[in-house]
Amino acid sequence: MNKHCYLLYGDNHFSIKEQTNRIFEQFEVPEDAIEVYDFEETGLHIALSNALTLPFLVDKKGVIIRNSSFLIRQGKSTEDEIEDLIRFCSMNVPETIMVIQAPYEKLDGHKKIVKFLKKNIVSEEYNHNKNFNVYDFVKEKLRENELKIEPFALTQFVNRINHDLDSVNNEVTKLISFARDKEIINSEMIMQITSKDIDENIFSLVNALIEKNKVKLMDIYKDLKEINTNEIWMLSTISNKFMEMLHTKSLLNLGYSQKDVMGYFKVSSGRAYYMKKNAEEISYNQLENHISALSDLDYRIKSGQVDKANGLELFLLKA
Numbered sequence: 001m002n003k004h005c006y007l008l009y010g011d012n013h014f015s016i017k018e019q020t021n022r023i024f025e026q027f028e029v030p031e032d033a034i035e036v037y038d039f040e041e042t043g044l045h046i047a048l049s050n051a052l053t054l055p056f057l058v059d060k061k062g063v064i065i066r067n068s069s070f071l072i073r074q075g076k077s078t079e080d081e082i083e084d085l086i087r088f089c090s091m092n093v094p095e096t097i098m099v100i101q102a103p104y105e106k107l108d109g110h111k112k113i114v115k116f117l118k119k120n121i122v123s124e125e126y127n128h129n130k131n132f133n134v135y136d137f138v139k140e141k142l143r144e145n146e147l148k149i150e151p152f153a154l155t156q157f158v159n160r161i162n163h164d165l166d167s168v169n170n171e172v173t174k175l176i177s178f179a180r181d182k183e184i185i186n187s188e189m190i191m192q193i194t195s196k197d198i199d200e201n202i203f204s205l206v207n208a209l210i211e212k213n214k215v216k217l218m219d220i221y222k223d224l225k226e227i228n229t230n231e232i233w234m235l236s237t238i239s240n241k242f243m244e245m246l247h248t249k250s251l252l253n254l255g256y257s258q259k260d261v262m263g264y265f266k267v268s269s270g271r272a273y274y275m276k277k278n279a280e281e282i283s284y285n286q287l288e289n290h291i292s293a294l295s296d297l298d299y300r301i302k303s304g305q306v307d308k309a310n311g312l313e314l315f316l317l318k319a
Contacts, residue, residue: 002092007117009071009102010126014166019124020099024062027097034062040069040269041259044081048088051096063098067269071100071117073108082113089121134158134168141172142185149185156190202234203271206241209319210278217316231308232301239294246287249279290319 006023008016024034033055037047047065055061069075070082088098100117105127107114117123135158142149149157161171178193179185201220208217224234248261256264262272297315300306 002089002121004092004094004096005089005098005100005121007071007100007102007121007123008126009104009107009123010128011103011105012126012128012165013103014169015126016101016103017166019126020064020101023099024097027060027062029060029062029097030058033058033060034064036064036066038066038269039077040067040273041262044070044077044085048084051088051098052093055095059095061096063096065098065100068100068102069104071102071107071111071114072104075108077113085113086116089117128165132165137165137168138172141169142176145176147176147179147185148183150187153185153187153190156187202237202241203274205316206238206245207274207278209316210282214317221313221316225309231312232298235294235298235301235308235312239291239298242287242290242294245275245279245282246284246291248275249282249284249287252276252279293319 004027006020008019010016024031035047035050037050039047044065047063051063070077100121109115135154138154138157139149157171157175161167175185175190175193179189182189201224205217205220205224208214208220244265248265251261251264258269258272258276261267261276262269265272265275267275293315297306297311301308301311
């Protein structure tokens with residue numbers, strides 16, 4: 001068993017990140033000696049090549065391979081990449097601590113590389129605790145920092161943040177920093193500190209629409225309404241997202257890769273992944289129908305033929 005290489009997987013991104021930090025602390029790897037590579041951007045060769053390079057001026061170095069989608073069913077990698085990874089993990093290089101992060105609920109147990117890693121390196125699973133209580137988590141974090149919060153303010157805070165552990169922790173950290181030296185956190189403070197990323201919500205809403213997930217779709221729409229997002233602005237932004245998707249589809253047909261899409265639109269790797277995925281899953285005909293329907297709805301709202309809230313909600317339910 002190679003105890004200098006780790007596979008951390010599961011849908012609990014927060015715990016994977018926390019465990020990664022603990023591993024490097026355990027081996028006393030300096031923060032500036034940790035190199036991070038995103039598999040979806042660079043593949044494995046560069047990360048493995050640098051992992052074989054001896055650390056400079058320190059005893060140990062760290063290598064993180066993020067978004068290791070080659071370990072899930074739909075993920076792809078070359079045979080050479082897999083053989084190189086197996087070769088490196090078999091060498092047991094004590095100067096390099098490697099952490100392979102696979103933030104996915106399930107790995108493909110039929111793949112040779114998954115079987116090898118689970119058998120030959122330290123493998124740890126981190127999936128969300130189904131009994132996780134966001135209210136208790138927030139209260140405990142605030143208590144640790146000697147902070148109090150009004151009951152209604154706590155409800156507001158929980159309602160205005162995403163409920164995955166990573167997001168909750170980030171928002172609580174912001175809140176703690178903001179509330180230093182305050183006697184008690186109140187509703188007004190919550191309104192100041194918890195501003196939702198509306199653009200990200202619109203992106204998620206369009207994803208849910210393409211997936212035909214009506215429950216998720218209406219939950220996101222409800223969230224947007226609760227923070228008084230203007231329906232005309234939402235309609236325009238949704239239309240722009242479909243135009244963006246149409247553009248992405250054209251780029252893919254011209255042979256552009258996910259990395260090219262990321263550079264073209266200047267977005268993160270994760271956003272580019274979903275842009276590519278959505279563009280591949282929807283036809284030109286569907287896109288044109290959505291864009292045309294939104295244009296028609298915009299005209300009917302502005303000409304007073306239909307109520308803007310009812311019109312947008314009906315579009316989302318029918319789409």
